[in-house]
Amino acid sequence: MTTLGWIFMTVSLTGVWGGTFWCFKKVLQSPADEKAPPGFGP
Amino acid sequence: MTEHKEEWGSKLGVILAVAGSAVGLGNFLRFPGQAAANGGGAFLIPYFCALFLLGIPIGWAEWTMGRYGGRKGLHGAPMVMGAIGKGRLARYLGIFGVLIPLGVSTYYVFIETWTFAYFLKYISGGIGIDATATIAEQTAQSGSFYSLITGVDGDGMLFTGDSKFTVISWVVVFAINLFFVFKGLSKGIEKFVSFAMPIMAVCALIVLIRVLTLGTPDPTLPDQNVINGLGYMWNPDFSALSNFKTWLAAAGQIFFSLSVGFGVIINYASYMKAKDDVALSGLTASATNELFEVGFGGMITLTAAFVFLGLSGTAGAVATGSFGLGFNTLPVVFAQMGALENVIGALWFFMLWLAAITSSLSMYAPSVAHLKEATNWSHGKSTAVIAGIGTIGAVLTLWFTAGGAFWATVDFWVGTYFIFVLAMVQIIYFGWVFGIERGWKELHQGASIQVPTIFKFIMKYVAPAYLIIVFVGFTVQSLGEELRKSWSTTGSRVAMLTIAAILVYLVIVTWVGEKRLRAAGVDIDDNNPAD
Numbered sequence: 001m002t003t004l005g006w007i008f009m010t011v012s013l014t015g016v017w018g019g020t021f022w023c024f025k026k027v028l029q030s031p032a033d034e035k036a037p038p039g040f041g042p
Numbered sequence: 043m044t045e046h047k048e049e050w051g052s053k054l055g056v057i058l059a060v061a062g063s064a065v066g067l068g069n070f071l072r073f074p075g076q077a078a079a080n081g082g083g084a085f086l087i088p089y090f091c092a093l094f095l096l097g098i099p100i101g102w103a104e105w106t107m108g109r110y111g112g113r114k115g116l117h118g119a120p121m122v123m124g125a126i127g128k129g130r131l132a133r134y135l136g137i138f139g140v141l142i143p144l145g146v147s148t149y150y151v152f153i154e155t156w157t158f159a160y161f162l163k164y165i166s167g168g169i170g171i172d173a174t175a176t177i178a179e180q181t182a183q184s185g186s187f188y189s190l191i192t193g194v195d196g197d198g199m200l201f202t203g204d205s206k207f208t209v210i211s212w213v214v215v216f217a218i219n220l221f222f223v224f225k226g227l228s229k230g231i232e233k234f235v236s237f238a239m240p241i242m243a244v245c246a247l248i249v250l251i252r253v254l255t256l257g258t259p260d261p262t263l264p265d266q267n268v269i270n271g272l273g274y275m276w277n278p279d280f281s282a283l284s285n286f287k288t289w290l291a292a293a294g295q296i297f298f299s300l301s302v303g304f305g306v307i308i309n310y311a312s313y314m315k316a317k318d319d320v321a322l323s324g325l326t327a328s329a330t331n332e333l334f335e336v337g338f339g340g341m342i343t344l345t346a347a348f349v350f351l352g353l354s355g356t357a358g359a360v361a362t363g364s365f366g367l368g369f370n371t372l373p374v375v376f377a378q379m380g381a382l383e384n385v386i387g388a389l390w391f392f393m394l395w396l397a398a399i400t401s402s403l404s405m406y407a408p409s410v411a412h413l414k415e416a417t418n419w420s421h422g423k424s425t426a427v428i429a430g431i432g433t434i435g436a437v438l439t440l441w442f443t444a445g446g447a448f449w450a451t452v453d454f455w456v457g458t459y460f461i462f463v464l465a466m467v468q469i470i471y472f473g474w475v476f477g478i479e480r481g482w483k484e485l486h487q488g489a490s491i492q493v494p495t496i497f498k499f500i501m502k503y504v505a506p507a508y509l510i511i512v513f514v515g516f517t518v519q520s521l522g523e524e525l526r527k528s529w530s531t532t533g534s535r536v537a538m539l540t541i542a543a544i545l546v547y548l549v550i551v552t553w554v555g556e557k558r559l560r561a562a563g564v565d566i567d568d569n570n571p572a573d
Contacts, residue, residue: 001273008083009276023326
């Protein structure tokens with residue numbers, strides 16, 4: 001594998017793994033789901 | 043009978059459901075083949091450009107439009123689009139948002155059946171490849187099994203001899219799909235994906251670790267090692283970037299992979315509450331898809347093939363396409379793993395089955411929702427009707443298997459071409475009819491993140507322009523040949539007639555729904571905006 005191959009692979013993997021972790025961390029840190037009131041819906 | 047209003051159980055549930063819909067066979071089989079054939083690592087440049095300029099922005103538009111429609115009590119893509127576009131034209135163009143998932147489901151469940159049948163065979167002793175034979179002989183043995191399972195050698199083959207195993211597997215797979223669709227959104231689909239997605243990630247991780255620790259299995263062939271295998275996938279060839287086809291392939295991959303322009307996101311988002319976040323949810327679903335595609339798909343498939351088959355063998359496998367690579371070549375690769383052959387084979391095909399079923403489950407929800415709101419029928423009755431349509435489509439798929447002509451025709455028109463059409467319709471209506479300022483405000487209602495302002499410009503100008511260029515390029519490149527192919531065999535002609543029949547059905551249902559909802563006083567043309 002060439003040096004550029006390593007660079008492309010490392011940057012891409014860091015991006016997708018890091019991006020996914022960041023997103024899920026934000027989702028789990030965001031306020032809890034609003035509960036629907038009793039009898040919600042028709 | 044009074045039915046409970048459908049809604050998601052949690053915000054993580056809807057994210058996993060959309061991500062599950064997006065992560066499919068293409069992540070593991072199509073992506074690595076496309077990358078290797080279009081510049082290796084350099085392919086990632088147009089690929090990530092398409093992700094940020096097309097995939098994520100159009101996804102956000104769909105999430106936003108779906109949630110807006112849901113606030114007005116609308117859930118099917120035609121009615122949601124009618125509200126966004128304020129009228130009939132948008133509503134009838136929105137039919138693509140039901141036609142695509144329903145049409146694709148007719149053959150996708152069949153391909154899902156292959157993964158299930160392979161999995162069953164691996165856990166019960168393997169698919170009959172003799173690892174002591176030459177690679178050419180093993181490839182022939184693998185090819186025979188592939189023909190047996192797919193019936194590719196002739197129409198009606200699956201209803202004869204040992205191929206009946208495929209039909210039995212299809213019945214099981216279809217029944218599992220219907221069971222979860224019938225159970226509804228939160229108790230069925232959401233519950234299933236909440237288990238399936240983590241299990242799929244674990245399976246992928248185990249297979250990845252096994253592949254990365256293969257080293258140099260044959261010391262007499264020192265070049266066939268893991269590092270060179272990764273190099274085959276990732277070494278960049280910058281000359282590919284000057285070829286328009288590379289940019290087209292990257293945009294196409296993003297599209298088919300992310301489920302944008304598919305009609306599912308708009309339906310799923312319509313069951314969210316008015317203040318539920320869509321900005322972070324859309325981004326998270328896209329990121330999850332990218333993790334499976336680049337993080338797993340880009341590391342496993344071709345690396346494993348290269349280590350055992352070498353440069354020419356892997357290049358030959360890539361040339362056979364996604365299915366040749368996944369169902370014909372990889373079983374030969376697994377056969378070289380000695381005692382682990384059946385374990386890795388079973389894990390691989392179980393993972394593919396999970397990837398497929400989390401996608402196929404999402405394909406029924408839009409048509410069930412559309413029928414329910416058009417007719418006011420119960421969830422059970424609507425599911426039964428859609429199951430009936432799905433069964434007719436599936437029987438045709440199972441019968442017309444010669445050369446895969448039936449499903450390949452449906453795949454091109456419904457699963458490829460119409461996706462571009464729907465995505466264009468959606469982003470143009472969002473940016474130019476609903477209005478970008480209004481859309482931007484709607485996107486940020488209850489948002490957990492602030493989307494960078496540059497995306498306002500991208501959603502209004504860049505994405506539509508990019509899409510039109512890609513669509514024209516795609517049309518010029520493929521349409522003539524595909525039109526000729528689509529009328530060349532009995533299977534392909536039946537496929538075209540099937541698509542036309544589904545379209546007629548959807549137009550009638552939309553017309554019925556329009557009349558019923560208007561009579562019930564529902565504001566389907568958005569005369570009184572809900573924002």
